[in-house]
Amino acid sequence: MSSAVTSPVAKSVGPLGTVVLRGVRPLGGAPADVVVADGKIAEIRPAGATVELPCYGLDGMILLPGFVDLHTHLREPGTEDAETIASGTRAAAAGGYTDVFAMANTDPVTDSPQRVAAIVDIAARTAACRVHPVAAITKALAGQQLAPMASLIEHGVRMFSDDGKCVDDAALLREALAVAAQHDVLIAQHAQHGQLAGDGQINAGPAAERTALAPWPAVAEETIVARDAILAAEAGAALHICHASTAGTVDIIRWAKALGWPVTAEVTPHHLLLTDELAALQDTRYKVNPPLRRHADVAALREAVLDGTIDAVATDHAPHTTARKSQPWCSAPFGMTGLETALPVLAHVLTEAEALDWTKVAELMAFGPARIAGIPTSALRIGDPATFCLVDPNAGRTVDPAEHRSKSANTPFRGMWLPTNVIATSIDGYLTHSTEAFEEAKRCDAR
Ligand SMILES: [Zn+2]
Incomplete structure (x- = not known):
């Protein structure tokens, strides 16, 4: 490799x-x-x-070892009014992070060795932490054609994701997993079944009913997680589930791991603390994808963190300008910032669960994510x-x-x-x- x-x-x-x-x-x-x-x-x-x-x-x-974020949106190139590699990595450093994986859904999309090199170049000049570019699974995140994965791997890419979008096409994802297996790299899926989620705006159930917003049901996530776990097992490729958000997803991951399948998962701090009752207030600060879920989902995610079913906490740091977030709910973009609040939220959640343990924090925020991504980390030994x-x-x-x-x-x-x-x-x-x-x-x- x-x-x-x-x-x-x-x-x-x-x-x-x-x-x-x-x-x-x-x-x-x-x-x-x-x-x-x-x-x-x-x-x-x-x-x-x-x-x-x-x-x-x-x-x-x-x-603690420097934290590793598997899921960061740095917005550069393309949306520098919301974040730059400089500002985003300063936020990361302030949050205790030494390594971030920069998602590919920039403008232009990170789907070629040239785009990867451009990000590495900006980061070398401006970043306050190490930046690992994630490359797109499909060209332009269009879900139609694989990005030149072999060439990207040759240029050092270790993680592929269309995050922001789901690779809906099962045959295409199966192809990507085959390439990933061959080269020992990671496929990270944003699980959102296109037809089942539609243009869902808020968690299905009481929140959607109360607001009359389009529902984004748990099954739209769970069907993709189950499907992809089966495909990963067949390919023998490492599959990583981005931002697990439902109790059903936790059950599927537990099942896949019990079978010895090569599946890992992350959860965001916000899905460990906040519920769809906040989203029902229609303050766009609570608009996120996947959406905030029910109390029972939060409880299941917390249990999964404590019993090791979930491997890592990842921020899904998704900065947006106040102007864009000030639009009406349906026009406002999905996403929340997270790098500077991840540790405090996790510490709060673990304290609430009477389970604050710094070894566990190190596992979830440094050792676990580093292992998944295949990067070295410091064990703080001589x-x-x-x-x-x-x-x-x-x-x-x-x-x-x-x-x-x-x-x-x-x-x-x-x-x-x-x-x-x-x-x-x-x-x-x-x-x-x-x-x-x-x-x-x-x-x-x-x-
Ligand atoms: Zn995502």
Whole structure:
């Protein structure tokens, strides 16, 4: 297999150099003094043992591997008024992410090696995290003809998706899975049966009845998930289910995994917390695809996260300008921002479930997605890359999009108090995000 295509990073803050992160809790475990040198985790000492070296006093801060987002819309090229690779990756770094997979539904669509190279080039100049271009499964996302997958793979693409659209044609998807199996790459499906979902605007059931909006039924997702799981098993190809949103989808994934089929799945933070009752208010901040579902779906998704049926949390960060989101419900685009609120929402959800466990957070936001995408990540052991984020578990804030790095403000969490704060993010010992709280910790030596 060729090596994965990724952008080098325009380091946005600067090198950490040789420093001690004093009193941090790697993966939420026992406090330790972690020495960073030459971009790596050089030493891990008992907490409080360190007296020399430049030092950050970080007692109680949680040290986690850099997060990996399998599902980001960066909007560049084509819709730079909503987001750019620069602004979107700054949002990612602020959310603790070191790697994002940039979906192909830009304008033009990422469906050729030239388009992939163009994104890598912009990212190398402007990005604050590593950007992995996802290529389209079908040319121009038209669902008619496969994109030149072999050539894209030769140029380092590891993940294919028509996200935003579903590959409805079963024969075409079967063909794509055959190519994916041959080259050991991933097919990520946005499961939305065209005929069953129609121009659905809101979850079918009470929300659709109350608003008289066109229904987007759970079966439109579940039929595609079941069909594709069967096709993936036949091909022996890795299939990834984007934004699982229903209890039925969870059952199908559980069934596929029990059979040993090569199926993985992600869930978004918003589908773990919000329901269609909010969408029924017809505030377009709650318009998303797939739509917000019923309480029972949220409960099933949470259970699936806890029992490992769902492998990863992915944001589906989908920025839109306020002007476009201010249109009437049916004209407004689907989508919500998510990079800067993903960890706080997940921490809130796990706390509600009395299951906040930092190893689980690391699995869902870093190790799981990295494994699915086939990229390396840091296990935070001696000799591993200093690629991490530092989380203050006792901080929290009321979500205010004016404070966000994203160019867009379409967060459904505005005004909600959510726990945790990412105080610093590092890639190979280069800070890509740092807050005042982190800078203040530098006075460690004086304590
Ligand atoms: Zn999607």
